[in-house]
Amino acid sequence: MIVVNTETVPGFVIAGVKGLVQGNTVRAKHAGRDIAAGFKNLVGGELKGYTELLTESRRQAVERMMAQAQQLGANAVVNVRFTTSAVTAGAAELYAYGTAVVLAKPSA
Amino acid sequence: MEFIFGVAVVGLLLALGFFVGGWTESSHFRKLDEREANNGEFFITQVKTFPGASQSGPPPTILIGEAVIATDYLKSFLGSLRNIFGGEVKSYQSLLVRARREALQRIVEQAQAGGYNAICNVRFQTADVGGNTATAKKGAVMAAMLASATAYHRSA
Numbered sequence: 370m371i372v373v374n375t376e377t378v379p380g381f382v383i384a385g386v387k388g389l390v391q392g393n394t395v396r397a398k399h400a401g402r403d404i405a406a407g408f409k410n411l412v413g414g415e416l417k418g419y420t421e422l423l424t425e426s427r428r429q430a431v432e433r434m435m436a437q438a439q440q441l442g443a444n445a446v447v448n449v450r451f452t453t454s455a456v457t458a459g460a461a462e463l464y465a466y467g468t469a470v471v472l473a474k475p476s477a
Numbered sequence: 478m479e480f481i482f483g484v485a486v487v488g489l490l491l492a493l494g495f496f497v498g499g500w501t502e503s504s505h506f507r508k509l510d511e512r513e514a515n516n517g518e519f520f521i522t523q524v525k526t527f528p529g530a531s532q533s534g535p536p537p538t539i540l541i542g543e544a545v546i547a548t549d550y551l552k553s554f555l556g557s558l559r560n561i562f563g564g565e566v567k568s569y570q571s572l573l574v575r576a577r578r579e580a581l582q583r584i585v586e587q588a589q590a591g592g593y594n595a596i597c598n599v600r601f602q603t604a605d606v607g608g609n610t611a612t613a614k615k616g617a618v619m620a621a622m623l624a625s626a627t628a629y630h631r632s633a
Contacts, residue, residue, distance in 0.1 A: 371536050371537065371538065372538060372539045373537050373538065373539050373598075373627040374539050374598050374600065374625050374626065374627050375525045375526075375527070375537075375597065375598045375627045376525055377525075377526070377527075378536070378537055379527045379530035379532075379537065379629065380530075380532050380536075406547065406619075409547045410547045410548065410549070410550070410553070410618065410619070411490055411493060411494065411549060411550045412493060412494065412497040412498050412501065412549050412550070413494065413497070413498035413501045413502060413546075413547055413548055413549030413552070414498075414501045414505075414546070414547060414549075415505075415544065415545065415546050415547070415579070416545040416546070416547050416619060417545075419545035419606045419619070419621060420543050420544060420545045422606055423543040423545065423604060423606060423621065423623060424543050427541055427543065427623070449539055449625070450600075451541070451602060451623055451625060452602070453602070453603075453604035453605060453606075453621075453623065454605070455605035455606075461604060461605065461606045463604075
């Protein structure tokens with residue numbers, strides 16, 4: 370499945386639009402990570418635990434979105450956007466949404 | 478006695494922020510400079526069309542890069558001082574710059590590993606992983622950046 374954040378895909382034409390597909394997830398890291406992040410705030414540097422948290426939740430949200438697109442019979446998702454929101458301390462919601470479409474090779 | 482002890486602890490943390498935090502930041506910037514210099518001909522745009530797209534190569538795909546960078550104690554101390562007097566908070570500016578460059582560089586490295594030589598439609602977004610806005614707690618200052626882009630193959 371082709372997933373892009375642009376409106377078109379070079380070399381393909383959009384043969385059909387299936388509609389909005391979305392996926393979201395709220396994930397939290399265990400308290401140990403939050404404590405480690407607190408210490409990291411003294412000396413600065415990358416918070417690897419939180420980066421991982423973002424990566425995991427983004428993957429899950431995209432997977433859910435792709436599953437929805439597959440169910441609609443689409444073979445691609447275009448114009449994908451992400452938003453995040455904080456639900457509570459240490460937990461992040463990640464929401465991915467896009468338009469499910471059917472891509473086809475242009476008839477020459 | 479307790480007051481002196483408190484001042485000593487704060488002084489120690491500020492010194493820790495100055496030395497360790499300063500070293501962490503300058504080494505991060507140095508690494509970013511090196512990695513960006515290694516990009517070579519890699520083509521980065523922010524438009525939605527695919528400039529110079531070629532039909533060969535792998536099909537376009539979305540790539541995402543994340544980076545969460547924390548500030549050090551000294552900088553958050555200076556930042557809270559700035560909050561009293563107002564004005565530009567320079568100590569947090571470099572934090573956001575680092576998070577953006579790191580996130581973008583991670584996309585570029587993923588794209589190169591996947592056999593792409595260009596990305597378009599780069600978008601940056603800040604995230605809130607610590608939940609600072611939800612609980613309005615002070616102290617934990619960090620920049621969480623989510624960058625997304627579409628990787629494609631470009632004919633030179």
